[in-house]
Amino acid sequence: MEHTSPEGTNYINYPKGLMSWIVTLDHKRIGMMYFFTVLFFFLIGGLFALGIRLELFEPGGQFMTADTYNRFFTYHGTIMVFLVIIPMIPAAMGNFILPLQLGAKDVAFPRLNLASYYIFLFGAIVAFATLFFGGVDTGWTFYTPYSTNTSSAAGMMLTAAFILGFSSIFTGLNFVATIHKLRAPGQTWMRLPLFCWALYATSIIQLLATPVLALTLMLVAIEKVSGVGIFDPALGGDPVLFQHFFWFYSHPAVYIMVLPALGVINEVVPVFARRPIFAYKAMAAALFGIALVAFIVWGHHMFTSGQTVLTNFVFSLITMFVAVPTGIKVFSWLATMYKGNIQFYAPMLYFFAFMFVFVIGGLTGVVLATLGADIHFHDTYYVVAHFHYVMVGGTLMAFMAAIHYWFPKFFGRMYSEAWAKISWLFIFIGFNLTFFPQFFLGFQGMPRRYYNYLPDYTFLNQLSTIGSFLVGLGFFIAAFYLGHALFRGKKAPDNPWRALTLEWQTSSPPPLENFRYEPVVTHGPYDYGPERG
């Protein structure tokens, strides 16, 4: 059946009615549903974070008990990982942008796409429902035997993670099929925007690693029901085995979070530097290099777990190689700036912030991969600082870049550059004030997940708490001006950034089925230069 939307309509206002949103098969609408759902969860996860930081303003109990505190960091971690960072760029941004960049009408399996959203929503509801069953206090890592022996609702939270995993698998499957099958005429592999390459690499990890999480959770359930010892030492099981399984998924999951962010950065830099991206092929290859290495480094989370010396040796060695493709990307972005013509719009500012924090996150990652060094740092605030530098610093900064970059395309309106800069400053300075002191807490040996701490650590914790409220203020400002722009913003042209990728070659916001005429690709995605400016 031929679907054509009337001239002058777009995906937001055609077709009309609430029902047309609830059962929509349009990738843009599903992307937007993900987007606002994820933003809501981000708010909740962020409030938990501020609660943690308030409690840690001084040693000893401030306004919550140890049990409450343990629930706060568990919900903060679980929400941020499973409900925010994993779906934030692939499911929200990717859903909207990927088919547009390919020149396609939709993803390959629109119904599966809608199903993956509702599975996500259902998983999220189960996750939040645990709050009414005593809450979960295991940390987002669910280590056995704590998670299986304590009376908290950990089993229910594991079920939520199990459900959410399927959403992730379906999205990955959909993207791989879409990239293979639905590219527009002339959209050859070597003309594929790097954001698509990043989503491809991410999808492979989602497809191959997520089932292991499901398997692990099944094993936990089987042990609970049948009493056969798998992970529980009291039944003759091995708790360290759970850690192996858990990290076999969760380490690649870190790259599910980071690779799409690298993809966003790849889009932003050439557009605002007004020149071709440096080393396109190496950039694409590096994404797959990272994805490949991601599968064989999980043991670096377990250097002190009692695994063998040889295992530690091998995992430390392999982990070092994560830094090589990452380095290639960082240097290539620098080279893309060289002799460019750099415009300081909000997405580019977030690129600068991204580089600043991601490089610190990456370098401290090398420190943690170093076997001898990690023994001291493991499970201290050094690790907390490191992964926040990578995930918040890397992924969240890239997400903010993506929001500002694609805002005109999503909503057909422009945001306020001035307010964007103010909010950026708060987020950037606040973030560093929050997490940089935590490296020093780590040097001084402060363990993570501590409700109470020694007076030695007071000053650095106070800096961190102050920083976290600056970040909160920054996001509050962002919510305000972006919300304002959503309804009152200046009308955006189709291609405000003069970008060359296909999503900008249709109207803003795009109509149902994306393009009025099937696009034909005749040049690379980043062929900026004198003739195209």
Added chain:
Amino acid sequence: MDWSFIFPIAASEIARSWDTLNVFLLVICVFFFLVVIGPMVFFAIRYRFKPNRKVSTVSHNFTLEVIWTAIPTIILMVIFWWGWVVYRQMTFDLPQNHKQVRVVAKSWSWTFQYEDGRTTTNQLFVPVDTPVRLIMTSEINDVLHSFFVPNLRIKKDLVPGLYTNIWFKPEIVGQYQIFCTEYCGAGHSEMLGKLIVLSKEDYELWTWGKEIELPPAVGVGAIPQPPGLVAKAPSSSKKEETGIQVAMLGDAELPSMSLVEQGEALAASRGCVACHSSEDRPGIGPSYVGLFGREVELADGTTVIADENYIRESIENPHAKIVKGYENVLMPPYPGLLTELELNALMAYLKSLEN
């Protein structure tokens, strides 16, 4: 050089090796941070937007790409190797003659079990300049814990049903902070202990049950605790009116039996010796003599080193690994027959019978 403004005071040779490694790592981090952020800031200013600026269209440069792939790889290999060298030192450099202390963790306290047969809670007493090996486990129905002393830069998880070990040789007399660094529930941040490193003379007095003055706190945890912040004071110390902290014996009185003797008594009273001889002749089961540390040949042709983990498994689940020549002997499993402390005593006894 003194790095204590950033690293906690180093109280052992290994801690100093760790410091040197981490100074190197810090230098590398700062260097590469500048290598990336320096040019980024420079390019952002130098190439800021001007209408009609002529941009470069160079899209790749093979030499440059090889350089920024190869050089980091080489540096990473150097870092890896150095990290391995320090870890090897932490793992393998334990001298032959060392003290052993057995550690049992439960939520949320540490029990230390000494060779002379006594135990202390949350306070680990060791002599200065003496290598000490900790053989650690967590109560079987408990959860994971982790033993961490920042001033020694050592850490190892304690796993129920598994023995892990760690060693150190403290060089400065003082009290050091012990943390639990594996999340273990509501009392996790209160699961604190003190490593009390005594001078050799004081240690000798402590062994004889004499009261001694505790050394001052050093490094992490040296700032006095405001009252009421830390939930419980270590159970094996008391404050005299003079304000001087005095060490007590620990939870037990001076024990009448050493750990080995306790183990020997247990082997007799629980009936182990009915089948397992403590003389060098086979009984119904294999003899204990020369067992510990030996390579045991199993019925399926493989071999296993008889360490704490093997011995524990052989008591709790004897059919998991059947010794060659004993295929037809069916020892019943004895899970929970012995407490963790009793198991430790038995291990010490078996170890005393090693060749």
